[in-house]
Amino acid sequence: MARVDLTGADIIDAHCHPFRSQDLLDRDPRSFETRCMFLGTALISSNHANLEAAAFAEELTETTMFGLALRRWIAGYLGCEPTKEAVVAARDAALRADPPGYVRGLLGSEQVVAVVADEGYPQPSIPRADFEAALGGVPVHRVGRIEPWIVEAREEGSFDAAVQRFEAAMHAAGNDPRLIAYKTIIAYRTGLDITDPSSADAAAAFDRWRGDGWRETREHAKPVRDFLLRRAFALAKEHDRVFHVHVGAGDPDVNLMHASPKDAFAFFVEQHDIPILMIHSGWPWVAEATYVGTVLPNVYMDLSELVPWGWGQIDWSLEMILGAVPAAKVMHGCDESSEPEMFPVSARLVRQALERVLGRFIERDFLSVGDAESIGRGVLADNVRRLHGI
Numbered sequence: 001m002a003r004v005d006l007t008g009a010d011i012i013d014a015h016c017h018p019f020r021s022q023d024l025l026d027r028d029p030r031s032f033e034t035r036c037m038f039l040g041t042a043l044i045s046s047n048h049a050n051l052e053a054a055a056f057a058e059e060l061t062e063t064t065m066f067g068l069a070l071r072r073w074i075a076g077y078l079g080c081e082p083t084k085e086a087v088v089a090a091r092d093a094a095l096r097a098d099p100p101g102y103v104r105g106l107l108g109s110e111q112v113v114a115v116v117a118d119e120g121y122p123q124p125s126i127p128r129a130d131f132e133a134a135l136g137g138v139p140v141h142r143v144g145r146i147e148p149w150i151v152e153a154r155e156e157g158s159f160d161a162a163v164q165r166f167e168a169a170m171h172a173a174g175n176d177p178r179l180i181a182y183k184t185i186i187a188y189r190t191g192l193d194i195t196d197p198s199s200a201d202a203a204a205a206f207d208r209w210r211g212d213g214w215r216e217t218r219e220h221a222k223p224v225r226d227f228l229l230r231r232a233f234a235l236a237k238e239h240d241r242v243f244h245v246h247v248g249a250g251d252p253d254v255n256l257m258h259a260s261p262k263d264a265f266a267f268f269v270e271q272h273d274i275p276i277l278m279i280h281s282g283w284p285w286v287a288e289a290t291y292v293g294t295v296l297p298n299v300y301m302d303l304s305e306l307v308p309w310g311w312g313q314i315d316w317s318l319e320m321i322l323g324a325v326p327a328a329k330v331m332h333g334c335d336e337s338s339e340p341e342m343f344p345v346s347a348r349l350v351r352q353a354l355e356r357v358l359g360r361f362i363e364r365d366f367l368s369v370g371d372a373e374s375i376g377r378g379v380l381a382d383n384v385r386r387l388h389g390i
């Protein structure tokens with residue numbers, strides 16, 4: 001196969017979540033692998049966790065492709081046997097000896113030179129400086145999520161006061177030069193099929209929503225959330241920022257009926273004058289997202305969630321995405337929201353998959369070796385830099 005060499009290419013992770021060193025030390029060292037799995041991550045982040053399921057999830061890691069590869073790759077990095085016992089022991093010793101040093105080493109092993117952190121999870125938000133310290137000084141760029149600001153704003157007595165407080169939070173974030181994007185997870189709340197309620201309709205819905213105990217219904221919550229999302233897009237344009245939109249599945253709290261690229265399409269067509277990054281590339285609806293990225297110039301794709309949890313789907317997904325979407329709109333991310341091993345393992349997965357997939361494009365005479373390497377470096381780091389002005 002034609003050789004594409006991306007060894008040594010910088011990687012910037014376009015989507016992850018902050019942690020503190022102490023968080024890593026506080027968790028049960030024996031189950032770090034399971035916390036990296038989609039099952040483990042989803043159990044922690046959703047409201048559906050229960051202990052019985054956690055024990056079963058632990059058992060299931062032993063037959064999860066990502067879990068087995070993670071163990072072998074981390075064993076190679078730590079220089080120990082690829083057994084659960086050996087990896088847990090070596091990893092725990094390395095982590096406890098120097099937490100930020102261990103994390104910096106993991107990121108450095110795959111040239112992860114910066115990360116983009118979605119501060120909306122976990123809550124309360126972990127400040128940028130704390131995460132940067134936990135990464136041993138690797139630079140962190142902020143993404144401000146609007147949903148926690150909505151929770152704060154709705155504590156105000158009236159709809160008008162809530163809107164005012166929400167807008168103040170948008171402006172405060174926009175005035176921080178380290179904030180490179182806003183983000184919404186409205187797919188987790190009332191769905192991506194954004195409507196256009198009048199201010200009066202949204203105000204009436206606000207009162208009904210409060211009366212309903214803030215339950216996430218399409219009847220009461222949706223008009224308010226859609227109204228505020230439209231305000232957020234207007235203010236993001238004013239502050240000249242990218243908007244990150246969660247598009248695709250997630251943990252069991254997601255509104256799976258209204259979370260696909262198809263649901264978001266009409267709104268994206270309307271919002272043609274702001275760069276939008278589809279976080280998760282619509283996974284599992286990657287083909288739908290590929291169409292959206294192909295037809296709408298301002299809509300970009302982040303690979304996280306597909307990476308690493310779609311593990312065996314990376315090659316054919318990259319072949320589909322990069323075979324159609326302008327490659328400058330595609331960027332690597334790993335959705336780390338638990339353990340730092342997510343960074344190097346995902347980075348290695350994507351670097352190697354890009355080398356294979358782009359090599360096949362060279363064989364078909366679609367690309368020169370130079371084209372392929374430039375596309376690969378773009379996905380790994382250059383595209384996220386260019387989009388966000390990093």
Ligand SMILES: [Zn+2]
Pocket residue numbers: 015016017118335337
């Ligand atoms: Zn995420």
